[in-house]
Amino acid sequence: MTQRTDVVVIGGGQSGLAAGYHLRRLGIEHVILDAQTAPGGAWQHTWGSLRLFSPAEYSSLPGRLMPVQPGQTYPDAGHVVDYLADYEKRYELPVRHGVSVKAVHRDGTLLRVATDCGDWRARAVVSATGTWTRPYLPAVPGRLEYTGRQLHTVRYQDPAEFAGQRVIIVGGGNSGAQIAADLAHARVNTTWVTQRPPRYLADDIDGRALFDHATARRRALDAGRTDTGGVASLGDIVAVPPVRAARDAGLLTAKPMFSRLTAAGVQWTDGTVAEVDAVIWCTGFRPELAHLAALRLRGSRGRIATVGTRALAEPRLHLLGYGDWTGPASATLIGVGRPARDAAREIADLLRP
Ligand code: FAD
Numbered sequence: 001m002t003q004r005t006d007v008v009v010i011g012g013g014q015s016g017l018a019a020g021y022h023l024r025r026l027g028i029e030h031v032i033l034d035a036q037t038a039p040g041g042a043w044q045h046t047w048g049s050l051r052l053f054s055p056a057e058y059s060s061l062p063g064r065l066m067p068v069q070p071g072q073t074y075p076d077a078g079h080v081v082d083y084l085a086d087y088e089k090r091y092e093l094p095v096r097h098g099v100s101v102k103a104v105h106r107d108g109t110l111l112r113v114a115t116d117c118g119d120w121r122a123r124a125v126v127s128a129t130g131t132w133t134r135p136y137l138p139a140v141p142g143r144l145e146y147t148g149r150q151l152h153t154v155r156y157q158d159p160a161e162f163a164g165q166r167v168i169i170v171g172g173g174n175s176g177a178q179i180a181a182d183l184a185h186a187r188v189n190t191t192w193v194t195q196r197p198p199r200y201l202a203d204d205i206d207g208r209a210l211f212d213h214a215t216a217r218r219r220a221l222d223a224g225r226t227d228t229g230g231v232a233s234l235g236d237i238v239a240v241p242p243v244r245a246a247r248d249a250g251l252l253t254a255k256p257m258f259s260r261l262t263a264a265g266v267q268w269t270d271g272t273v274a275e276v277d278a279v280i281w282c283t284g285f286r287p288e289l290a291h292l293a294a295l296r297l298r299g300s301r302g303r304i305a306t307v308g309t310r311a312l313a314e315p316r317l318h319l320l321g322y323g324d325w326t327g328p329a330s331a332t333l334i335g336v337g338r339p340a341r342d343a344a345r346e347i348a349d350l351l352r353p
Pocket of ligand 1: 010011012013014015016033034035036040041042043046051052053054059099100101102128129130131132133175207288291320321322331332333334
């Protein structure tokens with residue numbers, strides 16, 4: 001069965017909902033197809049102790065402030081899921097949960113969106129599928145030789161499952177620091193390794209400053225001024241309270257990255273070895289773009305060239321929320337609102353007779 005609408009939004013996480021909010025405001029008929037059976041996107045799957053790196057009011061989608069979580073300056077993931085579920089309902093966004101998009105094809109003047117329960121034909125598509133479903137693991141020698149447990153950030157849930165074990169955490173970003181702190185607070189035997197010494201943002205800087213920096217950068221670029229550099233120039237790790245506490249207690253000392261895995265553990269270039277029961281790879285993500293393969297748009301580094309959110313070689317397609325290449329801070333709760341609005345406006349222009 002093939003259904004028709006003006007716009008199909010693929011993905012019903014925060015990015016898809018922000019797109020839906022702006023499409024609805026402009027009166028554009030659309031549907032949001034989301035593979036998850038419940039609202040909340042990737043936030044449904046993160047580990048229990050995760051804290052946002054910004055306070056609630058700085059983690060809001062367009063139209064509705066995230067309420068403060070009682071007793072928490074930095075809300076947890078469960079609070080974000082509740083907020084997104086309420087957002088979806090409050091704005092009556094047409095989300096179809098449990099629908100997985102398999103491919104997008106060109107079909108004359110339309111785009112055909114093939115799903116696991118029928119096709120849609122649309123005049124424009126917004127892809128907002130996030131990165132959570134494409135965890136990245138670096139090619140480190142010996143990875144297949146190692147006989148212990150290996151897991152990526154996406155599979156980490158709770159320190160209790162590592163009680164009594166020796167665990168190595170790889171990665172100097174927020175996930176690595178938060179998971180290392182989580183395990184260290186639970187007194188798990190933890191080694192944290194990073195490619196370069198950890199770069200903490202100043203303790204009084206959090207996601208608010210990152211957002212302000214990204215905004216200032218966008219303004220500078222728009223005005224043709226010198227690039228002030230991405231948020232990475234400020235540091236890699238927001239010192240949210242559990243991370244700060246672990247660091248200040250001396251529980252978060254990072255070692256350099258090891259050079260290889262062995263059957264029983266890891267080995268550094270100087271020959272030092274450590275036996276470990278588990279390796280947790282906090283090594284990032286790649287954009288989930290497999291459903292767009294048939295459009296043949298991917299260029300270097302697996303990205304699709306865009307002007308703002310619009311695919312350069314396919315003006316009926318917009319990309320939202322994957323990172324800075326689809327708009328400054330667009331992969332954050334507060335940052336996705338603006339590119340979502342711009343995408344909706346461009347789509348309105350495209351649809352105008
Ligand atoms: P997602 O939340 O991943 O939503 C995408 C949706 O699309 C999912 O429901 C998925 O199932 C669905 N989907 C995927 N493929 C298909 C398909 N083919 N068909 C149909 N549906 C599909 N941001 C902040 O603002 N503050 C923070 O503190 C913060 N902390 C973070 C901590 C971690 C560990 C990570 C990984 C990210 C963090 N982020 C944070 C960044 C960002 O806000 C999240 O990654 C967020 O989940 C991105 O939202 P999204 O809607 O783009 O993607």
